[in-house]
Amino acid sequence: MRQDRDNEAGGEPLDAAGVRAPTDNARRRPVPPAVTGARGRPSLEGVADMPARERAYHELKFRIMEGRLPPGTTLLEAEVANLLGLSRTPVREALIKLEEEGLVDVRPRHGISVRAQSIDDLSDIYDVFSTLEVKAVELAARRGIETNDGRRLSGILDQLERATQREDPVRWSHLDDQFHSELVSLSGNNRLCATLRQYWDQQYRARMAIVHMRPSTAQSDREHRAILQAVVERDIRRAAHLHQQHRDRADRLALELLRRGPA
Structure with missing residues (x-):
């Protein structure tokens, strides 16, 4: 099922586990302090100062892990780049890394799909x-x-x-x-x-x-x-x-x- 950026914050059901994408108000709330170490929580702290490739990776991972890009979301590479305000090259590199971590499936010429978990x-x-x-x-x-x-x-x-x-x-x-x-x-x-x-x-x-x-x-x-x-x-x-x-x-x-x- 294709979901665009409007759906990303639209509060639609995500999966059988009951995770829901946050509303626009929730997205504007400050990110809580991250736990570091073996159980680190997602954080956007310092992301704005990172090189484009690292920024793309951390921003996408944050959105996926916090449910803002829920399982089943599909986006073209150009849509992901537009979402992050970055060029396609660093986005492409970030997506390859996220695929290696099992968070997305990358399909050439068809974009990406956020992977669900059984x-x-x-x-x-x-x-x-x-x-x-x-x-x-x-x-x-x-x-x-x-x-x-x-x-x-x-x-x-x-x-x-x-x-x-x-x-x-x-x-x-x-x-x-x-x-x-x-x-x-x-x-x-x-x-x-x-x-x-x-x-x-x-x-x-x-x-x-x-x-x-x-x-x-x-x-x-x-x-x-x-x-x-x-x-x-x-x-x-x-x-x-x-x-x-x-x-x-x-x-x-x-x-x-x-x-x-x-x-």
Whole structure:
């Protein structure tokens, strides 16, 4: 189905997961601070100062991941260039990179189509992502973490628990990403963190689709505390076991909610 730039902000349904494109007012709201690391959130910060090729890539990726160019959207290369206010050469290079990341399909002379994700696709992504994140936590426990790092992570968990009490799933989700990103970074393995970021990007749209569908996050809060304690105590086996249980439960819940779709 062809969707033009007017549809991009028209609030039309996106997919079975219930993601919707934001309205013009939503598009004008400031971009929230981005979480960095293995669970980085899309941001347009600094994009205006980038070379044209990088700007095209980051702007398109932001629109796709935030649902402004929903799955199934098809555009000609010239339409994409016009949308971004750039020439076709940097846009073409950006589209090739986005295709390599699995976000779009590029068809010569027919433009691009934003790729949808099936439940099977997401299940495969979760399998890889969770396995790597467990390994990162195991490495963090093996290396040990500084007292200041432990205090900082505990402070994030304090905020998570307050978000649970306030029943604020959006704030909770943001803090959850921050906690996991910072914990993973303490593994000391930059290659592992970079690979996690790649697989995080591939599941980001699905995560945002179920933010408001999640049940109470109190159990996750308890699991986070236990994982952090094991890492602080350098109990490698326990840290890996607890985090594996945490990821298994979270992945099952996410897939269940995605299958169910919006109420």
